[in-house]
Amino acid sequence: MGNGTKSAEHPTHEDSRYEAVRSRDARFDGAFFFAVETTGIYCRPSCPAVTPKRRNVRFFATAAAAQGSGFRACRRCRPDAVPGSADWNVRADVVGRAMRLIGDGVVDREGVAGLAGRLGYSARQVQRQLTAELGAGPVALARAQRAHTARVLLQTTGLPVTEIAFASGFASVRQFNDTIRAVYAATPSGLRAAAPARDRASRRAATPSAGIPLRLAHRGPYQAGPVFDLLQREAVAGVEEVSGVPGRRLYRRTLRLPYGTGIVAVDERPGLPGTGGGWLDARLHLTDLRDLTTSVQRLRRLFDLDADPYAVDERLGADPRLAPLVAARPGLRSPGAADPDELAVRALVGREEAERLVQRYGKTLDAPCGTLTHLFPEPAVLAGAEPDGTAGALAAALADGAVRLDPGADRDDAEHALLAVPGVDARTAAVVRTRALGDPDVAPPDHAVPDTWRPWRSYALNHLRAAGEWEHR
Incomplete structure (x- = not known):
């Protein structure tokens, strides 16, 4: 499937995708793409154009992969412009980890060799696995x-162009x-x-200090209130x-990025249950525009914008305890972090101590x-400034790579390394x-929860917290 060829072994799979295209089903935007051989154009499943014939x-x-063909x-x-595939949030294998790293801009900064090194594979192995499953290698992605x-x-x-x-990120x-x-x-x-009217208006209104206006797309309903x-x-x-x-509400924060720093502002938007998707309005101020891709991906992780709320709600809504909570808050998200190392330190020391460190x-x-x-202090700075105590030990482990929390980190390895840090x-x-x-599937270490909540236990706990049935942490 990933290479774009028609498989005789899975005709119903492709037929179901064609049904999604025919019904313009936005639930699958980003999950796959379709291309029309007679026009040479590829689209998202919800494209409003006339549905092409199945044979084309x-x-x-x-x-x-579509571009490569x-x-x-x-x-x-x-x-x-569609949300990313939710698969890359869920999957812990090398393909999922590679896609998260590519999204963070690692190939642009470090090349394929850097990507492969972070994954612990050879460049040839990474190329082969991505091409076999996704129809495109790391350079094409x-x-x-x-x-x-x-x-x-x-x-x-x-x-200027x-x-x-x-x-x-282009070399020339x-x-x-x-x-x-x-x-x-x-x-160019x-x-x-050919920009849409709203983008032309934004461009005309923009000034050098106004930042870059963005629409951070999501699929399905989005409960902005609990996130904010x-x-x-x-x-x-x-x-x-x-x-x-x-x-x-308006959320603003500073960002430490590979080439410079940034400030982002994100507007809260009311949840829109029953819709095919929407977006969060944001504005980015960057000291170096090469950080645009990375900063956008980190915001997407922070606000959990690439999730598949349909899959989450279907599974959790089948549980008697969770069903009324899911019905009350369809599309509830599991927020991530704009800076994983920062989040780790904050999770350990708490808000008041984090403010002192800042x-x-x-x-x-x-x-x-x-x-x-x-900017939140870097791990190396914290490790050098306050080497004693648990915070110093964690900062040192983050600084020297003993604990890796980047988008391509192996989650099991990272957890084991964290638990090896004293305190x-x-x-x-x-x-x-x-x-x-x-x-998306973390269970509380001190409570038993049903296996039927897998692979969305993180979301299940967020439903319980939102309903006041679980303490916030």
């Missing part, structure tokens, strides 16, 4: 991501131009001119703030923005595994 349709696991992105449904970043910058900012080329302007033509069948200037409740409850002064009233050891922003004044108990390790590593 091919299916792909990724946009990169010579198909161009549909200008009407913009398939490159990263290229598709760069093309999407470039389109966003072209259509929502007034930045040359600056956009390098900010998107020529490579940038060739990719835009191949993916979108347009020149033509793609900019959690962020407000946990906010560390100097690094984060939540302002406004429930239903109309004021004492956090790097002061060159240009503070309101109450946002610092880190099973409950803290479970919080880190849920939030920093984005594991």
Whole structure:
């Protein structure tokens, strides 16, 4: 399936995908893509265009695979803008870990060799596994991501084309131009001119200090209230703030990124039960635009925007205890972390101590923005400043790589390494595994929960917490 060929062994699988296309089912946006051989265009399943004939349709696991087979992105449904596949949140195998790392920009920064090294495989093994399952290797997957970043910058900012080329991760302007033509069948200037009205309006209103406006897409209903409740409850002064009233809050925070720093603002939007999807409005201020892709992916993990709420709600809604909670809050998410190392330290020491660490050891922003004044201190800084005690031990383990919490980390290995740090108990390790590593299936270490909640036990606990039936931690 992943290579786009029609399989005689699984005709019902492809037929069911065609039914999703025919019914324009947004639940599957990002889960797969379809391409039309007679037009040379690939789309998301919910594309509003006339449904093509079944014999002319091919299916792909990724946009990169469709592009690699010579198909161009549909200008009407913009398939490159869909939420990511929920599979990469759930899966703990090498393909899932690789996809999370590629999303974080590792191939752009470190190449395929860097990706393979983080995974503990050879570059050839990683290439073979990704191509066999997804129809595209790491270079093609990263290229598709760069093309999407470039389109966003072209259509929502007034930045010069040359600056956009390098900010998107391309090695040269020529490579940038060739990719835009191949993916979108347009020149960069033509793609900019074809921007939707809302993007053109944003571009006209933009100023150099206004930041980059973004729509962070999600599938299905999204319960923004509980997510913003959690962020407000946990906010560390100097690094984060939540302002406004429930239903109309604004979350802002600082970000430490590979090339520079950032400040992000995300608007709360009311949940929209029963809809095919939506988005969160955000605005990014970056000191280096090369960090755009990475910062967007970290926000997606923080707000759990690539989840599949239909699969989660179907499984948990079948449980008698959880059914009324799921019905009351369809699309409830399991928030992650914008910075996994920061989350680990905060989970260990608590909010008040985290604020002390920020004021004492956090790097002061060159240009503070309101109450946002610092970056959370790096593990190496904390380890050197306060080497004694549990926080120092954890910071040292994070700094020297004994504990790895990056998007490609093996979750079991990370948990074992955490528990080897003096003073880190099973409950803290479970919080880190849920939030920093984005594991959707973490059970509380001191309570038995039904196996029928698998593989969504993290979501089940969030339902119980939202209903006041489980303590917040």
